[in-house]
Amino acid sequence: MHKLVVNVFNKKSKISKEIYGHFSEHLGRCIYEGIYVGENSEIPNKNGMRKDVVEALKEIKIPVLRWPGGCFADEYHWKDGIGEKSSRKKMINTHWGGLVEDNSFGTHEFMELCDQLGCEPYISGNLGSGTVQEMSEWVEYVTFDGVSPMAEERKKNGQEKPWKLKYFGIGNENWGCGGNMTPEYYANLFRRYGTYVRNYGDNKIFKVACGPNIDDYNWMDVVMKMSHQFMDGISLHYYTMSRGWDDKGSALNFDETRWFETMSKTLYMEDLVTHHSEIMDRYDPEKRIALIVDEWGNWFDVEEGTNPGFLYQQNTMRDALVAGINLNIFNKHSDRVRMANIAQVVNVLQSVILTEGEKMLLTPTYHVFNMFKCHQDATLVDSFIDATEIGINDIKVPNLTESASVTEDGKLNITINNLSISDSYDVETVLTGMKVNSVKAEILTDDMNAYNTFDCPNAVHVKEFTDYKVTEEGLSFKIPACSVLHIEVC
Numbered sequence: 001m002h003k004l005v006v007n008v009f010n011k012k013s014k015i016s017k018e019i020y021g022h023f024s025e026h027l028g029r030c031i032y033e034g035i036y037v038g039e040n041s042e043i044p045n046k047n048g049m050r051k052d053v054v055e056a057l058k059e060i061k062i063p064v065l066r067w068p069g070g071c072f073a074d075e076y077h078w079k080d081g082i083g084e085k086s087s088r089k090k091m092i093n094t095h096w097g098g099l100v101e102d103n104s105f106g107t108h109e110f111m112e113l114c115d116q117l118g119c120e121p122y123i124s125g126n127l128g129s130g131t132v133q134e135m136s137e138w139v140e141y142v143t144f145d146g147v148s149p150m151a152e153e154r155k156k157n158g159q160e161k162p163w164k165l166k167y168f169g170i171g172n173e174n175w176g177c178g179g180n181m182t183p184e185y186y187a188n189l190f191r192r193y194g195t196y197v198r199n200y201g202d203n204k205i206f207k208v209a210c211g212p213n214i215d216d217y218n219w220m221d222v223v224m225k226m227s228h229q230f231m232d233g234i235s236l237h238y239y240t241m242s243r244g245w246d247d248k249g250s251a252l253n254f255d256e257t258r259w260f261e262t263m264s265k266t267l268y269m270e271d272l273v274t275h276h277s278e279i280m281d282r283y284d285p286e287k288r289i290a291l292i293v294d295e296w297g298n299w300f301d302v303e304e305g306t307n308p309g310f311l312y313q314q315n316t317m318r319d320a321l322v323a324g325i326n327l328n329i330f331n332k333h334s335d336r337v338r339m340a341n342i343a344q345v346v347n348v349l350q351s352v353i354l355t356e357g358e359k360m361l362l363t364p365t366y367h368v369f370n371m372f373k374c375h376q377d378a379t380l381v382d383s384f385i386d387a388t389e390i391g392i393n394d395i396k397v398p399n400l401t402e403s404a405s406v407t408e409d410g411k412l413n414i415t416i417n418n419l420s421i422s423d424s425y426d427v428e429t430v431l432t433g434m435k436v437n438s439v440k441a442e443i444l445t446d447d448m449n450a451y452n453t454f455d456c457p458n459a460v461h462v463k464e465f466t467d468y469k470v471t472e473e474g475l476s477f478k479i480p481a482c483s484v485l486h487i488e489v490c
């Protein structure tokens, strides 16, 4: 029997809805085919955006979408993607598959997409190969409501009024694909480029600095020390790779050892967020600056027979658990983590949606985002579960992880992951500060490598969960093996 203690009296930080954000790059079939099919496509679309994909993302309340990269961002010249489509410049997407990028999806299309989704746009500017002027003019083009060359250009291209733009990234992975810089060099460039990323009218830009790769604590320390006063957020990138870059393994065919390696590597996010936050505390004890985990998720070998530069991978119950673990970690660190963007939204890495021609499927990861949307903008409350260690050989992980929050209208939502592929567990919940009047629960559970296909798109789906009892102290239930459970208590 495991004890789950939830103390509703002990309210903590607000779980910013942007923790449930997504990332879209000009990579493989993410933008083209996955999101944008063009106005003349036979696939049902509104202004070129797939209606099925937009509807599915609205259902999970996508709060923010990052674009255009990734590594692509530091090679992207935004002026190539505006104006008459037939005369837009074509380029080779050297990073990702060497295909011709025709720039038919550019700034106007991205803002239209965010408008259809009802989400905040998050643009990554080009610091690696672009100029200060180019970055500055992009923000002017998007947000300036007055007389200026960029505002005139925008109007000429059909957008009379400026858009609202909050989140702007000043470079991406500048320690790697974004210019191979040292932290000192980047911190100086950040100050310089950031100076010209202006606030026009009442549009206030939230400037995101390029943060570290994984456990590069020196990068975090130097960039914070040199530039903290100029930023609103700093990013962190961490992908789960079961045995590292050279042995990522298959997304579909894996054994118990790989399962636990993947779980263990995912749980490392807790250490990373904790240690990076500690460094940030040195320079920003008030926690003004947000830690933005704007790339996370499983990275496996590409599906056999697909372009290696497209990073297309299937998505199983293992991905569902990885999503559930990460999201619970972000909730619990929501005092500092105020945005996260899973990589990537459609057809690339750990996607919530996969498409094939006109077909679309929702992955197990999608269902986790749907179950966890209850936490968006809710208040984290104190919770603890007395987990036990499980695993294989010397790889040990806790069997259960959890987080809990209360909504403005007083509903308590608890999300729990069972990392065991074979064992169910009895859980006795002790609730303090709340009486149980009614309970609703839903669960995603299946075999560890179960997944949805275009022929069988609902094989893995969310079911109602009724295996619980209301007790004197709260609630007791049995959580099945390999599952993600959401309980709502009123």
Ligand code: AHR
Residues within 6 Å of the ligand: 025, 069, 070, 071, 072, 172, 173, 295, 343, 344, 349
């Ligand atoms: O998401 C794929 C790539 O991973 C991104 O382009 C880059 O930022 C990261 O290395």
